[in-house]
Amino acid sequence: MINWRKIRKIAGYSRLLVLCCVMTMSVQAQEFMAxxxxxxxxxxxxxxxxxxxxxxxxxxxxxxxxxxxxxxxxxxxxxxxxxxxxxxxxxxxxxxxxxxxxxxxxxxxxxxxxxxxxxxxxxxxxxxxxxxxxxxxxxxxxxPFNAREASLIPITTPLMTSGLDSASLQWFVGKLPQYRFHPVAAPTSSGDGASVALEPGSAVAAALMNGDMKMGAIGTVTYVDGDHIVAFGHPFLKKGSINYFMHNAYIFTIVNSLNTSFKLGSIGRETGVIEQDRGAGIAGRRNDLRPGIPVIIKATDEDTGTTLEKRVKIVEDNELTPVLASTAVYNTINKTLDRFGGGTVSLTYTIRGAGGTDRDITRHNMYYSSENINEKSIDELYNVLDMLKHNEFIAYPVLDIQMNVRVSQAKKTARIVDASAAPAVVAPGDEIYLKVKLHPYRGADETRILSFTVPKDQPPGEMILEIRGGGVTPLPYLIERQKYNLTDEILARLRHYKDFAELKKKIETEESNNDLVVEILDKNVSMVPDKKDTSDKVKIREKVENPTDSDLRKPHKKGAKEEKDTEAKTLVPTPYIILGDGQLTFQVVRPQEREKYRKKYRSAAGASAVMKAAIETAEGATKKDRKDSKTKNAEEAAAVSADTDTVIGSL
Missing domain, CATH: 2.40.10.10 (Trypsin-like serine proteases)
Incomplete structure (x- = not known):
């Protein structure tokens, strides 16, 4: 028997359920006006x-x-x-x-x-x-933006910051003048860690950096559809497809000014990702957190013993990443030192690239500045990151960056004051021992004993060895630069690499300023190609690493030697920035003629006193001296490149 009463009751429930669904849909759906x-x-x-x-x-x-x-x-x-x-x-x-x-x-x-x-x-x-x-x-x-009125301007989004000092922000703005950033130092809110549901009218931040330092633009949410949001109504930086960090924002007040008012707010909890930054606004998704690039910085003031470790996460972008990473390092150093002025910095950094360990870059270097060592500390990191992100061979996503910095007011420099070597007559493949005297700034003289192996393909005749600091360019190259008026821009255009592996090798093996370098000085160096001259000239192909310095990087040799995996060069790290240079002359002969020429050099009446002294002094270096010197050099190399217990970790 059919229970019609039960059927009518079920039908009533069904109508009620449908009505509730319709009402829910009408509440959730938002109609647009065309x-x-x-x-x-x-x-x-x-x-x-x-x-x-x-x-x-x-x-x-x-x-x-x-x-x-x-x-x-x-x-x-x-x-x-x-x-x-x-x-x-x-x-x-x-x-x-x-x-x-x-x-x-x-x-x-x-x-x-x-x-x-x-x-x-x-x-x-x-x-x-x-x-x-x-x-x-x-x-x-x-x-493209085509406003009819010159007075029609976007309501610019304030760039709220926390944990960053004014000097670091000034440097940041100076590196990206095209965006006309106006950073505002904002307080933090006790509720920054809370998750607030975004809805139309809510404050939202598109962050470039978060963690111990924060930086981002605050605007308003226009529309929400599930996890998707649109906001701002105009571009932030108009980067197109991008991965900014989406954050809640807390507004403290409206600050009135003569130019325009702005919301003063703090960047709160990360809630998602901003994936588009285009003419009509920004768009993103909630509940989708992106890893970004973790940057871990450890800075130590050797004079006061102060050490700070900061961790931030920055966005992945060819243009922004080098500037943001360097700004975070600069800010950490500023807060560690709590001063501006001169000093010496020793830095070690590792940049890990996606795609395997063959993409990783590790470097050590030392710098001295009499004016602003804080800013000098980040020049190299910025240049290397900029080179990697804009290289012509491969995309270079960065997994993380780790930097260890030690700064002192002391002037840790040493000048080369004397050098001697033996033997004076050599054959290809022979080992030469050099005794180099260094004079540290306001310190006692020190001696280093180095060895240099004559290339097996070195032609007979005169060979000049250059002894110099890693940041010093031999005088003939500097004269050549002046002769042809080679600016930094021209030198940068002459630089090229055959593939990414060569670029990576160049970055990692580039001399450090604290290296004591011994290499062959080419007497016929030329820095520009000359079609009329068929001689085997050396061409400058490297960009000047420090544009503020007058030094020029040493050119590579043209021809077969250029393709070798190793250069005829000795590098010995020291705890000083090495200044100055000098040359020693040697005679290269065939192996079977070596002893005959050595006897001639020892007994020749016309041999210079300097050459005789060089031979006697260098040959007087006993095996023990050489062993002790090598041990000392190795210990100093370990000391200047030691990276303390800094560990790469997640934010």
Missing amino acids: VKDVQEGMTGYAKTVVHGTAIETFPVKIIGVMKNSGPSGDLVLAEFSGPLIERSGGIAQGMSGSPVYINGKLLGAVAYGWSFTKSRLGMITPITDMVKLWNVPNENEMR
């Missing part, structure tokens, strides 16, 4: 946060539509009013992205202002253009 439906005189409201995380509203009145005036198409001109606008002094920086509703429909985001109107007038980017960011447009779909 630009074609916008009429002058329409009124509505916008939502934003001016304190804490509470969303407030302010009235909006439509004035008209500005055809093709924005980076993505049309803009809607509107007037903003109400107590909130009066308190904030107009549309403030950080309000960009504030959603505008007309007749219950979402029209778009407050995005642009008009100069000299006290910011009561502004332009709205249509939401229909913004949601296209979820499906990355191709280049043909993206129009």
